Amino acid sequence: MVGLVFKSLITGAETVDDMGDGVGHGLTASGVLCQYGVARFSPDKTNAQIGGETSDEITDIVMAALSSVPESAGIRVDQFFSPNPDAADPFQAIREAQLGVLNLAHRKDADTAFWGRQDTRNGHLDLYMVSDALTSSLYDLMLPQVYSFRQPTHADVSEALRVLLNAQLVLKSRGGEQRALQIARLSAIMEDLQDRVLGGDVFSQAGSGAALAYGFGAFVLSETGDRSYCGSALRVMEPYIRQMISDIADKPVAAAGKTEAPTGLKGETLSGAAADQANHEAQTTELLDRVSDFSKVNPRTTAALALYGALVNWSLVANLKARPGALSIAIWRMLERRIELSMGSPVDRALSICKLGEAMVFTGKDKEDAKIVDKGAGHYRRALGMINARVHGxxxxTIAYGLAEAIVSSATIRDVTIPDTQVVPVFQAALKVCARRDQPYIWGRIMFALATVYLTNGNLHKDIEMLTHARMSYSQAYEAFNEAGAKGAARAASGGYSRSENFLSQLGHRKAVMDATGGTGGGEVAKDAAGAS
Incomplete structure (x- = not known):
């Protein structure tokens, strides 16, 4: 299917059948973790020499920017790609284009590809990135992401490209040491950019692509347990997101004698004042409520909103209070509606519903409202019925984990015993379909949550078997987090292991006293041991 689609993606007159030998500088060198291809960004080949490689200024810029990234090697793909303009569904067109480009990259021994188009009228650049990791159903809504740059030669464009490739290296790395190294390299770039963002810079000269690239870097780091960049990523993306929503939202009817306040334009300077921030959040939520024609929500807007919404969700997970949960709920509700009306894939819809449920659960936890949490659990149940566990493990x-966590949160808010007979099988089912080697952080989160249920109920019921399961589960979660490079989560798992050991020791001491006294003497000692637990 991809091979057939591939022919329709390349503009016939500009296509070169000879793809070269697929070997680039450093490609076969030892220590190369990521091999990437860079396609042409212009169909114009007037500068081509007979029998030689064609010249493309943007390709040269991209190659130069990415060449400084360690443990990577690039090759030129002397072809120009474009989504099929005759496709009835623009979402399907860009998806087929991305998969077609990746298919060609595989034929050249590359696992990541950069491609796009430069507008000859104004010099603006639209760049796409696709890789094996990004074709996972976890990132399906972000696959059409477009990184638009106003000045391709600007230094911020090079930084954005480095963020994208370093993020890809994090996604591809395996093993604790390798992953920790890639996380550290990406964090170093993000740290420098974050200082500028906190100072009010929104990369307006480079364009929205720089802000989205920074957001993607923050998103990848969030999936390793580091959510310290979520707030700044939301801040730098917000003016561009508001502009996108403003373009598709219905225009309000202005009240007599009043002039509507501006909703924010590209390149605006962000204010650090709390009042301005609250006003911006209200504006964004209000704009989302005014979107009635979902056909205007194109793939570019969908991908950007999915990235922004995912960052809001991660900030809720970390309890950063960077943005209100209502904003995330509004985003995911709109995206789910858009996918439903456009007859999108079940995976896309399940993913949007999963994120909607996640936003509702964490909003309910923050407000200590069990009803909101239960509604989130209902969305998780809907999403589970839409996908095949074997195909999209x-x-x-992730959805099963969210459902079990929602049940636990609801019980905690209501101050009732966690129904372990309900949630433990769900956690175990999630662990069964999630490969620890490929998704160590997701696997570790599930195992950690399972261990916490065992620990809570085991301590409550003085159940040695459950506490033993808790200790073992925390140990496995610790190992998985180390493999994922999530040091903070690993420390939390280590703390859980210590608590399990402590409770088991106390119960063992209590049992020894009871055995020594025949179950009658030493009652006060046993009572003290139980109270300490």
């Missing part, structure tokens, strides 16, 4: 595991 990581996504299925």
């Amino acid at each position: 990581p996504l299925y595991a």
Whole structure:
């Protein structure tokens, strides 16, 4: 199917059948973790020499920017790609284009590809990135992401490209040491950019692509347990997101004698004042409520909103209070509606519903409202019925984990015993379909949550078997987090292991006293041991 689609993606007159030998500088060198291809960004080949490689200024710029990234090697793909303009569904067109480009990259021994088009009228650049990791159902809504740059030669464009490739290296790395190294390299770039963002810079000269690239870097780091960049990523993306929503929202009817306040334009300077921030959030939520024609929500807007919404969700997970949960709920509700009306894939819809449920659960936890949490659990149940666990294991595991966590949160808010007979099988089912080697952080989160249920109920019921399961589960979660490079989560798992050991020791001491006294003497000692637990 991809091979057939591939022919329709390349503009016939500009296509070169000879793809070269697929070997680039450093490609076969030892220590190369990521091999990437860079396609042509212009169909114009007037500068081509007979029998030689064609010249493309943007390709040269991209190659130069990415060449400084360690453990990577690039090759030129002397072809120009474009989504099929005759496709009835623009979402399907860009998806087929991305998969077609990746298919060609595989034929050249590359696992990541950069492609796009430069507008000859104004010099603006639209760049796409696709890789094996990004074709996972976990990132399906972000696959059409477009990184638009106003000045391709600007230094911020090079930084954005480095963020994208370093993020890809994090996604591809395996093993604790390798992953920790890639996380550290990406964090170093993000740290420098974050200082500028906190100072009010929104990369207006480079364009929205720089802000989205920074957001993607923050998103990848969030999936390793580091959510310290979520707030700044939301801040730098917000003016562009508001502009996108403003373009598709219905225009309000202005009240007599009043002039509507501006909703924010591209390149505006962000204010650090709390009042301005609250006003911006209200504006964004209000704009989302005014979107009635979902056909205007194109793939570019969908991908950007999915990235923004995912960052809001991660900030809720970390309790950063960077943005209100109502904003995330509005985003995911709109995206789910858009996918439903456009007859999108079940995976896309399940993913949007999963994120909607996640936003509702964490909003309910923050407000201590069990009804909101239960509504979130209902969305998780809907999403579970839409996908095949064998085909989309990581996504299925994420949804199942969210459902079990919602049940636990609801019980905690209501101050009732966690129904372990309900949630333990769900956690175990999630672990069964999620490969620890490929998704160590997701696997570790599930195992950690399972261990916490065992620990809570085991301590409550003085159940040695459950506490033993808790200790073992925390140990496995610790190992998985180390493999994922999530040091903070690993420390939390280590703390859980210590608590399990402590409770088991106390119960063992209590049992020894009871055995020594025949179950009658030493009652006060046993009572003290139980109270300490």
